[in-house]
Amino acid sequence: MKTTHIANVEEYQKAIQEKSCIIFSTTWCPDCFYLKTFIDDVIDEHQEFTFYDIDRDELLDLCMQLEILGIPSLITYENGKETGRFVSKERKTKEEVEDFLNGIQ
Numbered sequence: 001m002k003t004t005h006i007a008n009v010e011e012y013q014k015a016i017q018e019k020s021c022i023i024f025s026t027t028w029c030p031d032c033f034y035l036k037t038f039i040d041d042v043i044d045e046h047q048e049f050t051f052y053d054i055d056r057d058e059l060l061d062l063c064m065q066l067e068i069l070g071i072p073s074l075i076t077y078e079n080g081k082e083t084g085r086f087v088s089k090e091r092k093t094k095e096e097v098e099d100f101l102n103g104i105q
Contacts, residue, residue: 002043003053009062012054016077021049021101024063024087025072026056031091032072038094046101049076076104 003023006012015022023039025032043051056063056071066075070089074097075082086092086100 002040003051006052006054007058009059012059012062013080015050015052016080016082018050019048019076019078021046021051021074021076023051023053023072023074024056024068025053029071034091035072035097039097042094042097042101045098049101074100076101 004015006015006022012022023035025035043049054063056068068075068087070087072092073087074085074092075087076084084100084104086097
């Protein structure tokens, strides 16, 4: 994946200051593996975002605070504020992810 891995809360706080999209996933999730089959193409098409990934199991307290109840999930930020949320336990398709990102102002 063409993302930067976030390993702690300090890195998360820094990442959300820019126009960013954070992908929450785990190493064992089948739907997360499916997302990896197309996410590089989505990233290439959405250069306006800086993309990051967080392993939910590594930062469980942060994910609980953010109410990441299903994976994979995506949250967009700008200037420290959440601008969009695609959080569910459902498998995400390329079209759904692109529609979500296209809808962010």
